[in-house]
Amino acid sequence: MADEHALELIDLRREFAEKVAVDDMSLRVPYGSFYGVVGPNGAGKTTALSMAVGLLRPTSGRALVQGIDVWADPIGAKQRLGVLPDGLALPERLTGGELLTYWGRFRRLPKDVVAARTGELLRILELDEAETLGTLVGEYSTGMRKKIGLATALLHAPKVLVLDEPYEAVDPVSARVLTRILRRFTEGGGAVVISSHVMAMVEQLCDRVAIVARGQVVADGTLDEVRRGASLEDRFVELVGAPEVDEEELAWIGS
Amino acid sequence: MDRELISLKFTMLRNTTPGLRKVGWVFGGVAVLATWAVALLASGDQVRASALTLVFALWGLGAAIGPVLTSGAGVLRADYFALLPLPRAALGRGLLASVLVSIASGFVLLALLATVVHALSVAPETVVVVLVGAPLTWLLVVTLSRLVYGLLGAAMKTKLGVEIAGVQFGLMFAAWFAGWMVVQVAVESIPKLLQDGLPEGIITTVVDALPTSWTVLAVDAAAAGDWSRAGLLLLALAGVDAVLVLATIPLLVPRSAAVEKRRQGRRSRALVAGGGILPATQTGAVVMKELRQWRRDAWRALESSTAVWTGAAIGVFALLGGYTAPVASFAGLIVAFMLGLSGCNLYGQDGSAVWQNVVGEDESSVRSDVRGRQWAMLLVFVPRALVVSVAFLLLSQAWWAVPVLLASIPAVFGAAAGAAILVSALGVSPGVDPRRRLGPNDANGNIALHVWIVLLLVPVASIPTAGMIVWSQLTGSAALTVAAVVVGLLNGVAAAWALGRVAIEYLTTRMPDVFSRIRYGQVFREADDGLLSWVESTTLKGEQDLANQKQKQREARLARAAR
Numbered sequence: 082m083a084d085e086h087a088l089e090l091i092d093l094r095r096e097f098a099e100k101v102a103v104d105d106m107s108l109r110v111p112y113g114s115f116y117g118v119v120g121p122n123g124a125g126k127t128t129a130l131s132m133a134v135g136l137l138r139p140t141s142g143r144a145l146v147q148g149i150d151v152w153a154d155p156i157g158a159k160q161r162l163g164v165l166p167d168g169l170a171l172p173e174r175l176t177g178g179e180l181l182t183y184w185g186r187f188r189r190l191p192k193d194v195v196a197a198r199t200g201e202l203l204r205i206l207e208l209d210e211a212e213t214l215g216t217l218v219g220e221y222s223t224g225m226r227k228k229i230g231l232a233t234a235l236l237h238a239p240k241v242l243v244l245d246e247p248y249e250a251v252d253p254v255s256a257r258v259l260t261r262i263l264r265r266f267t268e269g270g271g272a273v274v275i276s277s278h279v280m281a282m283v284e285q286l287c288d289r290v291a292i293v294a295r296g297q298v299v300a301d302g303t304l305d306e307v308r309r310g311a312s313l314e315d316r317f318v319e320l321v322g323a324p325e326v327d328e329e330e331l332a333w334i335g336s
Numbered sequence: 337m338d339r340e341l342i343s344l345k346f347t348m349l350r351n352t353t354p355g356l357r358k359v360g361w362v363f364g365g366v367a368v369l370a371t372w373a374v375a376l377l378a379s380g381d382q383v384r385a386s387a388l389t390l391v392f393a394l395w396g397l398g399a400a401i402g403p404v405l406t407s408g409a410g411v412l413r414a415d416y417f418a419l420l421p422l423p424r425a426a427l428g429r430g431l432l433a434s435v436l437v438s439i440a441s442g443f444v445l446l447a448l449l450a451t452v453v454h455a456l457s458v459a460p461e462t463v464v465v466v467l468v469g470a471p472l473t474w475l476l477v478v479t480l481s482r483l484v485y486g487l488l489g490a491a492m493k494t495k496l497g498v499e500i501a502g503v504q505f506g507l508m509f510a511a512w513f514a515g516w517m518v519v520q521v522a523v524e525s526i527p528k529l530l531q532d533g534l535p536e537g538i539i540t541t542v543v544d545a546l547p548t549s550w551t552v553l554a555v556d557a558a559a560a561g562d563w564s565r566a567g568l569l570l571l572a573l574a575g576v577d578a579v580l581v582l583a584t585i586p587l588l589v590p591r592s593a594a595v596e597k598r599r600q601g602r603r604s605r606a607l608v609a610g611g612g613i614l615p616a617t618q619t620g621a622v623v624m625k626e627l628r629q630w631r632r633d634a635w636r637a638l639e640s641s642t643a644v645w646t647g648a649a650i651g652v653f654a655l656l657g658g659y660t661a662p663v664a665s666f667a668g669l670i671v672a673f674m675l676g677l678s679g680c681n682l683y684g685q686d687g688s689a690v691w692q693n694v695v696g697e698d699e700s701s702v703r704s705d706v707r708g709r710q711w712a713m714l715l716v717f718v719p720r721a722l723v724v725s726v727a728f729l730l731l732s733q734a735w736w737a738v739p740v741l742l743a744s745i746p747a748v749f750g751a752a753a754g755a756a757i758l759v760s761a762l763g764v765s766p767g768v769d770p771r772r773r774l775g776p777n778d779a780n781g782n783i784a785l786h787v788w789i790v791l792l793l794v795p796v797a798s799i800p801t802a803g804m805i806v807w808s809q810l811t812g813s814a815a816l817t818v819a820a821v822v823v824g825l826l827n828g829v830a831a832a833w834a835l836g837r838v839a840i841e842y843l844t845t846r847m848p849d850v851f852s853r854i855r856y857g858q859v860f861r862e863a864d865d866g867l868l869s870w871v872e873s874t875t876l877k878g879e880q881d882l883a884n885q886k887q888k889q890r891e892a893r894l895a896r897a898a899r
Contacts, residue, residue, distance in 0.1 A: 170687045171692070173689070174628060175629075183621045197610075215603045
């Protein structure tokens with residue numbers, strides 16, 4: 082192992098014109114950890130993770146995957162990374178099976194390995210029925226898109242998974258399957274980083290958490306270190322702040 | 337309700353690019369003047385009647401094609417109102433009314449009123465027929481324009497609709513490239529038309545049958561004292577209007593819930609099981625993906641269908657032009673040339689799906705991607721070009737063109753495949769992201785510069801072949817003709833390889849920037865000198881200028897509102 086961390090962000094910064102979206106953010110994700118990044122909308126989660134996986138050039142700072150700099154040696158780093166971005170297009174006019182076949186061959190896996198893993202992933206993620214009907218990815222529901230996206234992230238057996246909102250719109254049964262897959266991944270020594278808004282889910286899944294607000298990490302560490310005896314949600318609201326709703330305001334709702 | 341929609345439409349029109357609108361006004365004004373000129377300059381009553389009916393038929397055609405070519409975000413879309421508790425019919429009626437009240441429709445009405453000249457000339461009391469008939473014809477033309485556009489809006493979902501849009505774009509490109517042939521024929525025939533009217537026969541019968549002609553026919557009937565025939569014609573026109581309006585209203589408000597699920601069975605079973613015809617390499621994977629996108633994606637299919645129809649339309653223009661008929665045999669060459677334009681924004685058309693190229697980067701991924709896309713374009717376009725070539729060779733009987741085509745088609749294909757991939761790498765111009773596309777123009781952003789570069793680059797990259805063809809044709813030597821064919825093939829391979837090579841060099845370090853242009857509309861890297869960077873920054877600036885302009889107009893409007 083080249084480094085003690087599976088993924089490390091060092092003073093990552095991204096400015097969009099006047100606005101600082103990510104403000105010198107640093108994070109360390111140890112091997113075997115299930116790491117949750119939580120924060121309000123616009124906190125800079127997606128921007129930071131985009132820089133960490135090579136999708137967005139940082140203004141300054143570095144991102145290391147198993148000690149390999151994503152921006153200095155992108156090829157080495159990207160071989161070790163599995164990525165699920167949020168809200169981006171895919172080759173929309175392929176079926177799930179065609180997409181995975183394309184993706185596996187594009188990543189230069191042997192064709193029998195691609196075929197075997199494609200079949201297995203479609204079956205386990207319950208996308209095989211859509212495949213039998215010839216449904217195209219562009220016609221998938223949001224939850225199905227998440228699942229096929231996760232399958233593309235897993236296909237080349239990466240060491241580190243970076244998943245942006247992987248559970249969004251995924252039904253409870255599929256979510257259990259997803260959790261089993263991700264747990265198996267961390268038990269094998271891989272590291273998983275997910276971003277999410279849903280505190281209860283992060284609390285249940287993750288062993289380490291970072292709370293992000295205004296482009297900075299305001300708290301990080303093991304779940305218990307961050308929670309300090311309270312619930313993650315209370316701690317989150319305490320750190321990030323929430324507007325108070327007065328008794329007088331919005332009195333017309335439900336009247 | 338209708339009034340609110342009309343005012344909303346004007347508000348949105350105020351926010352569209354003013355330059356483009358002015359060009360439209362100029363064209364519209366010229367067309368109105370031309371119509372009046374025809375009415376005033378015709379040599380006699382009969383001639384005027386037949387000339388006007390032809391011109392009005394052209395107005396109908398123009399109105400049917402125009403909105404498809406110019407449609408942009410400025411038009412009200414039914415889904416903006418999806419959440420309002422409005423009945424579909426009321427919303428559709430409002431959307432239709434919002435079209436009637438527009439500058440373009442004003443031009444149509446002005447043009448149609450030229451019939452007044454005819455009425456005054458044949459019998460002044462028939463002006464009353466025009467006052468009823470012109471508005472009815474106006475409603476017909478404008479509704480027809482919406483009907484065609486509505487059919488097409490739904491149409492990007494059907495193969496036939498994509499093909500209709502392809503015909504329209506093909507006609508536009510053909511008019512652009514080879515409009516001189518049409519203008520030539522027109523210049524020769526307009527004085528004749530104004531002097532003698534339409535020649536009696538099938539054309540007059542067809543034109544007279546078109547509802548756009550009925551007002552003129554009604555005027556003639558009334559002038560001849562047959563007022564009941566005039567009344568019947570106007571009544572029939574009103575009937576056609578009613579049918580069109582009733583057909584159009586539901587089309588303008590598509591049912592959003594009725595998304596059909598495909599039930600057509602498993603696709604690509606062999607491929608997914610590890611087989612497939614193409615080699616299971618990285619490049620093979622890209623070719624496979626691209627071929628399926630070209631076939632199944634409506635916007636890609638529109639590009640390839642436009643290429644075919646452009647070639648076919650130019651061929652037909654040439655055949656109609658009389659002495660230009662042998663030029664028709666080059667229709668297939670036009671299809672080869674169109675590959676350059678059809679593929680000049682491949683990465684932009686992919687939209688944010690380009691993230692896969694960034695995340696999946698390895699030592700050979702960029703090379704495989706560029707070469708795979710080139711192969712796929714050729715596999716899609718070459719058979720089409722061959723079919724069009726054979727068809728128009730047979731029609732024009734210009735057999736001397738065969739060796740010229742054998743030399744030029746490979747050269748132009750190679751140059752176009754090279755130019756397309758290079759320009760699409762340098763000038764990524766994202767339109768609407770794939771899943772949100774509706775209209776036929778949604779797949780590209782501002783690709784004006786792309787088109788010009790391709791138009792320039794393809795001929796330049798085919799110079800060796802052009803030289804050999806000229807030489808061989810001048811000398812008439814059989815050996816030189818064979819040499820020209822060989823040079824054409826080598827020229828094509830070399831152009832596709834070399835321009836693709838430049839694209840690969842460029843993309844190797846810049847894939848994340850391509851993604852940035854799509855996702856963030858900017859590049860987060862210091863620009864460097866050189867021609868490639870100039871193209872990159874100029875095309876990017878084109879996109880940003882458009883965005884800034886919209887932003888400024890928004891701010892100006894907010895400032896006005898605050899006052």
